[in-house]
Amino acid sequence: GESVGLHLPTLSVQEGDNSIINCAYSNSASDYFIWYKQESGKGPQFIIDIRSNMDKRQGQRVTVLLNKTVKHLSLQIAATQPGDSAVYFCAENNGDSNYQLIWGAGTKLIIKP
Amino acid sequence: EAQVTQNPRYLITVTGKKLTVTCSQNMNHEYMSWYRQDPGLGLRQIYYSMNVEVTDKGDVPEGYKVSRKEKRNFPLILESPSPNQTSLYFCASSLLDLAGGQDTQYFGPGTRLTVL
Numbered sequence: 001g002e003s004v005g006l007h008l009p010t011l012s013v014q015e016g017d018n019s020i021i022n023c024a025y026s027n028s029a030s031d032y033f034i035w036y037k038q039e040s041g042k043g044p045q046f047i048i049d050i051r052s053n054m055d056k057r058q059g060q061r062v063t064v065l066l067n068k069t070v071k072h073l074s075l076q077i078a079a080t081q082p083g084d085s086a087v088y089f090c091a092e093n094n095g096d097s098n099y100q101l102i103w104g105a106g107t108k109l110i111i112k113p
Numbered sequence: 114e115a116q117v118t119q120n121p122r123y124l125i126t127v128t129g130k131k132l133t134v135t136c137s138q139n140m141n142h143e144y145m146s147w148y149r150q151d152p153g154l155g156l157r158q159i160y161y162s163m164n165v166e167v168t169d170k171g172d173v174p175e176g177y178k179v180s181r182k183e184k185r186n187f188p189l190i191l192e193s194p195s196p197n198q199t200s201l202y203f204c205a206s207s208l209l210d211l212a213g214g215q216d217t218q219y220f221g222p223g224t225r226l227t228v229l
Contacts, residue, residue, distance in 0.1 A: 043203050043220030103155040
């Protein structure tokens with residue numbers, strides 16, 4: 001079946017280092033991918049997205065890489081800060097519908113001082 | 114301020130007692146959606162709506178109802194809540210991309226529901 005999963009449920013990173021959060025997907029028909037950040041007690045917040053016609057997209061301190069060959073998505077956060085502590089979710093659109101997202105289980109990012 | 118609001122934020126109820134969780138957005142978004150979030154399962158979509166009077170089932174619609182009588186409101190109704198509906202619920206909204214997809218979703222603050 002279709003699934004979006006994460007390799008690591010928890011990631012600990014030293015403050016100032018770069019973080020890389022990975023995500024695998026299984027639906028070849030998915031053409032839109034999104035990363036969300038969820039801080040404790042809050043709803044998910046959009047970080048960055050990418051469409052399947054791109055391999056890389058950069059935002060402010062964040063970069064998303066898409067490898068369609070191996071169905072892999074990653075989020076890179078540069079110079080990780082304490083405010084980056086959160087659970088990060090990847091999501092893909094349902095290949096049969098652009099109006100449904102399939103969400104991964106999430107990765108918790110912990111920043112060590 | 115552009116936002117999605119949900120009420121109540123916290124609710125404890127008993128099995129079988131009908132309840133409604135309201136959701137409202139002030140961004141004139143066509144698309145609205147309800148999710149539940151459970152530990153280890155990420156977000157699962159319950160229902161979504163692409164416009165007024167247009168609603169569709171998500172992945173886990175059983176035990177829930179929705180309505181979309183106005184563009185800004187998308188209430189979630191539990192006619193007869195059961196303990197397995199204890200969860201954290203999020204409402205979200207977005208514009209619809211004219212190319213055929215949805216734009217960035219904006220999420221409400223969440224409603225934590227406990228059904229005893």
